[in-house]
Structure formats: C-alpha cells, structure tokens
Amino acid sequence: MANALNNFSEIGKLQQVMLHRPGKELENLLPDYLEQLLFDDIPFLEQARKEHDFFANTLREQGIDVLYLEDxxxxxxxxxxxxxxxxxxxxxxxxxxxxxxxxxxxxxxxxxxxxxxxxxxxxxxxxxxxxxxxxxxxxxxxxxxxxxxxxDPMPNLYFSRDSFAIIGKSVSLNKMYAKTRRRETLYGKYIFQHHPMFSKESINLLYNRDFDTRIEGGDILVLSPQVLAIGISQRTDVSSIEKIARNIFASEASFQHILAFNIGEERKFMHLDTVFTMVDYDKFTIHPEIEEHLVVYSIAKKQGDPEIVEETDSLEQILCRYLDLSAVEFIRCGGGDFTAAAREQWNDGSNTLAIAPGEVIVYDRNPMTNQKLEAAGVTLHRIPGSELVRGRGGPRCMSMPFVRDKL
Incomplete structure (x- = not known):
C-alpha cells in the first residue's frame, strides 16, 4: 500500500485513524493499584465502550476510515x-x-x-x-x-495517541514515561514491521522504543508541514526532543523548525495536548494557567547540529512568525475563568481532535469551552465521555491519525 502514512498537520482533513476500543484491561483496575497504573478512578467498562463506539461512529459518519490497534x-x-x-x-x-x-x-x-x-x-x-x-x-x-x-493490565491503551506518533511519513515509536506503559509500544513495533499495510515499504523510525529517554505522542503536535511543537512535560524529556529533532531534520525534508513548549511536570498537565491544541489554521485551544509562565524554545534545521534559541516574544507572536500568519486566536479553556478552566481542563476541554480545518471532536461535558469554540466559528461534534474521561484523556488522546489530506 503506497503512502500508508501521511500526517503533515493537525487540521488537514482526516482520512484514516487508529483507535483502541477499551477492553477487559479496564476490569483489571483495582483501587489499591490505581496510582501505579496511572488512573485516578475506575471506568465502568460497558459504558466506556458505548462512549467509545459513539466516538468511532462519529468519525465514520464524517467518512473517516477507523482502524483498531487490536486488529x-x-x-x-x-x-x-x-x-x-x-x-x-x-x-x-x-x-x-x-x-x-x-x-x-x-x-x-x-x-x-x-x-x-x-x-x-x-x-x-x-x-x-x-x-x-x-x-x-x-x-x-x-x-x-x-x-x-x-x-499487569494495560488500561491506558485506549489513549492510542501516546505510544507512537506519525510525523510526515515517519513514525516516532516512543519510550514511555511510566514502566507500566512501556509494553504498549510493542504492538506498534510489530504493526510497523510486519502488518501487510506496511510490509511493502520500510517505515522510517524517527525515535525508537529502546532509546534511553522518554517521549510520548501527546506531546507531539504537527502544526504545519514545516513546524512541529513538542512539549517538555511530565512525560517527555528535553534530551528526547534533541534526539528526535536530529532525526526529523535528517529524514523528513519538509520540517524546518521544532517549537519546544516547556509546560512543566505536573500530572494535571501531563502532555502538551492537554493544554494546547490546534483547531484551525489560526485558532488554538489553550489552558490559561500555562500562558503566563510558558517558555518556548525554537530548534532550527541547520548544517551540523540544530540551532536552539529561547524565544522572547509572546506565544501569539511566536506562532504568527513560524506559521506565517498575521494573527492567531486563542480559545481559552473554561472561557478564561480560572475556576471553570481548571475544572474543564481536568475533563479535557482543551483536548480537541481536528478532523478538518475548523471542525473538531470534543467531549460534551465542557460547556464553557465548547461555547467559546462555537463562538469562534469552530464546528463541533460532541461525544459523551463520563467514563472515558476517568483515565484523564480526551478525543485527541484517544486517536492516532495515519492519513490526513495535505493543506
């Protein structure tokens, strides 16, 4: 199959995506071991599956080919x-x-x-x-x-974004932060090496699961065919970003810059996509709590080692400059109200999945953020998530785009 992978943006029309339907691993969550398995609560499997099936059917109704990790x-x-x-x-x-x-x-x-x-x-x-x-x-x-x-069970598998990431036509097969999640990437290893979809082409690995520092897919955003954003977070090391930058610049010709967002190491933030996602050419969701102290570093493709600079402009100006935009609009989680923002960010109000420019899938449980998205002209597809959200992840976390149309 030619061009089995094609992901050069966050917002290009989504054609093919991989999910994992929650399985019996959730029924093996026990209260005494929640923390080590990275859960705060125990989802009800039957309802979680209904919610996940609603999510998958929402994608299919938009003409998107849905694949499953387990298949x-x-x-x-x-x-x-x-x-x-x-x-x-x-x-x-x-x-x-x-x-x-x-x-x-x-x-x-x-x-x-x-x-x-x-x-x-x-x-x-x-x-x-x-x-x-x-x-x-x-x-x-x-x-x-x-x-x-x-x-141990692997209850985090339905957050299919994390164990690997598709960047351009290449794969970052990740080294996971927590010991309990490291087996998750084994499935990706065998899929990309042995599945008939990929057997006729050699998949380029930008990062490998046996590397010694951690990186997770929720921290990797493909902002454009030239620019990536990667979070420095609880789950992704600075040194991992340096490693993947060298490999991206050497093998994915279109990418020229990586913006490294230092969002801190708090569990409530976890990944960059829990506080910042792209919903249109010039529109982004953002959690207001990260704005004031956010530090962004730019990593530029150069002969020899990449050039690294700490950016001093505002985030709006940085994004305008690197994405060649005259202005950007931030849609603040919770409408900018810090109480609502904290609550709705915890329930993944900032974690949107764009299926086309200005068209996203969101949880229905974040009304203030969703209202602000609609006021900004974004088309919403709401899905239920009362059980799915207990694992601390939203629509972007639960999806791994394989193919998007180029912008």
Missing part, C-alpha cells in the same frame, strides 16, 4: 513464529522472570489459538485467578505472592 496487532502476527517472538518480548517486558512460572504462563497464552483473542489477553494482563501455577522454591516465583496479577 492491526493481530493481523501483524500472521505466523506462529511471529506470535512466539512477540510473546517472548512481551513476557520479558512484563518482568516474568521465574523459569517455571514463565513456562506455564507462556503455555497459557500459546493455547489461545485465535490471534485476536491472544492480543486481547495480552492487553488485559493476567490475573492470578485465571491460572493456577504450581508452587516451587524459586525466589522469583514466590516473592510478591499476594500481588493479584502475574502480568
């Missing part, structure tokens, strides 16, 4: 040897170290003949009630005996 991963493991290879890496990264335990767990997974069911089980993790493993004297098998899982 692509299953289709990528099209031979027994690939399935075995994937499982070996998966168990390594799930820290299954006891020899006898590992053998019994491996046999459990390989007994699942349907590859899609196999993938679903790897995502759900493995609860101890599912498999009775014979006791032995191996310390690795005996320690943490009261812990409820042999393998």
């Amino acid at each position: 692509l991963a299953a289709e990528a493991l099209h031979t027994d040897s690939l399935k075995q290879q994937f499982l070996s890496e998966y168990l390594d990264e799930a820290y299954v170290t006891g020899k006898e335990t590992r053998k019994e767990i491996e046999d459990f997974f390989l007994a699942i003949k349907d590859t899609r069911e196999f993938i679903d089980q790897t995502m759900a993790g493995l609860h101890k009630k599912q498999l009775s493993i014979s006791k032995n004297l191996n310390l690795s098998d005996m320690v943490e005996d009261n812990y409820p899982f042999y393998i």
Whole structure:
C-alpha cells in the first residue's frame, strides 16, 4: 500500500485513524493499584465502550476510515513464529522472570489459538485467578505472592495517541514515561514491521522504543508541514526532543523548525495536548494557567547540529512568525475563568481532535469551552465521555491519525 502514512498537520482533513476500543484491561483496575497504573478512578467498562463506539461512529459518519490497534496487532502476527517472538518480548517486558512460572504462563497464552483473542489477553494482563501455577522454591516465583496479577493490565491503551506518533511519513515509536506503559509500544513495533499495510515499504523510525529517554505522542503536535511543537512535560524529556529533532531534520525534508513548549511536570498537565491544541489554521485551544509562565524554545534545521534559541516574544507572536500568519486566536479553556478552566481542563476541554480545518471532536461535558469554540466559528461534534474521561484523556488522546489530506 503506497503512502500508508501521511500526517503533515493537525487540521488537514482526516482520512484514516487508529483507535483502541477499551477492553477487559479496564476490569483489571483495582483501587489499591490505581496510582501505579496511572488512573485516578475506575471506568465502568460497558459504558466506556458505548462512549467509545459513539466516538468511532462519529468519525465514520464524517467518512473517516477507523482502524483498531487490536486488529492491526493481530493481523501483524500472521505466523506462529511471529506470535512466539512477540510473546517472548512481551513476557520479558512484563518482568516474568521465574523459569517455571514463565513456562506455564507462556503455555497459557500459546493455547489461545485465535490471534485476536491472544492480543486481547495480552492487553488485559493476567490475573492470578485465571491460572493456577504450581508452587516451587524459586525466589522469583514466590516473592510478591499476594500481588493479584502475574502480568499487569494495560488500561491506558485506549489513549492510542501516546505510544507512537506519525510525523510526515515517519513514525516516532516512543519510550514511555511510566514502566507500566512501556509494553504498549510493542504492538506498534510489530504493526510497523510486519502488518501487510506496511510490509511493502520500510517505515522510517524517527525515535525508537529502546532509546534511553522518554517521549510520548501527546506531546507531539504537527502544526504545519514545516513546524512541529513538542512539549517538555511530565512525560517527555528535553534530551528526547534533541534526539528526535536530529532525526526529523535528517529524514523528513519538509520540517524546518521544532517549537519546544516547556509546560512543566505536573500530572494535571501531563502532555502538551492537554493544554494546547490546534483547531484551525489560526485558532488554538489553550489552558490559561500555562500562558503566563510558558517558555518556548525554537530548534532550527541547520548544517551540523540544530540551532536552539529561547524565544522572547509572546506565544501569539511566536506562532504568527513560524506559521506565517498575521494573527492567531486563542480559545481559552473554561472561557478564561480560572475556576471553570481548571475544572474543564481536568475533563479535557482543551483536548480537541481536528478532523478538518475548523471542525473538531470534543467531549460534551465542557460547556464553557465548547461555547467559546462555537463562538469562534469552530464546528463541533460532541461525544459523551463520563467514563472515558476517568483515565484523564480526551478525543485527541484517544486517536492516532495515519492519513490526513495535505493543506
């Protein structure tokens, strides 16, 4: 398939997108372990799926081709040897170290003949009630005996934006911030190496999951075919931005500048796209709490090492200069009211998914921000999100664009 990936903007008409429909991994969330799994609450799976299906159908109604991570991963493991290879890496990264335990767990997974069911089980993790493993004297098998899982679930998978990012025709296969999320990128590795969609072309990796510093897709915004924005955040290191900049400038010819937004390391901000998204050529959502102290660095493509400068202009002026605009409009989360802004940003009011210039998908639960978007002339497609939002992510977080029309 020619041009399987094409993403040169945040707002070009969306043609193809990848999602993950929430699965049984959410039912393996337990109150005592929420923090380590990066959740604040436990979504109700049945309702979360209804909300997610509404989201997917909203996309389809606009003529967008919706793919699912779980289907692509299953289709990528099209031979027994690939399935075995994937499982070996998966168990390594799930820290299954006891020899006898590992053998019994491996046999459990390989007994699942349907590859899609196999993938679903790897995502759900493995609860101890599912498999009775014979006791032995191996310390690795005996320690943490009261812990409820042999393998932790991956409840963050429905935020499909984070584990990799499509930049131009290339992929950033990310190194995730939290240990609990690092297995998520394994699915992307096998999809881009072995899925029939990509087998006839060599996918260029701008970043690889085995690099030693973290970066996540929620921090990467493709503002134009020439300009990226990347957040310095709780989830993305400065050194990661320097690494990916060199690779982008070397292999994606159109990109000339990266704007690094230092948004701080607070969980409530988490990623750049939780406080700042692009909704039209000259319109952006923004959380007012970041504006006053935001520092932006520009990284320019040059012979040899990229040139890095701390910008001193206002954010409006910086965006006008790099995007060649006469003016920009900021649509402030909560309408600029700090109380409403804090509440609606927590519920992902700033996290919009543009499906065309000036046309976005938003949660219906952020009325003040949505009213301001409409007043600015933006067309809204509202989706319910009372359960989905419990994982702290919105429509952009839940979507991975593969193909957008060029502007």
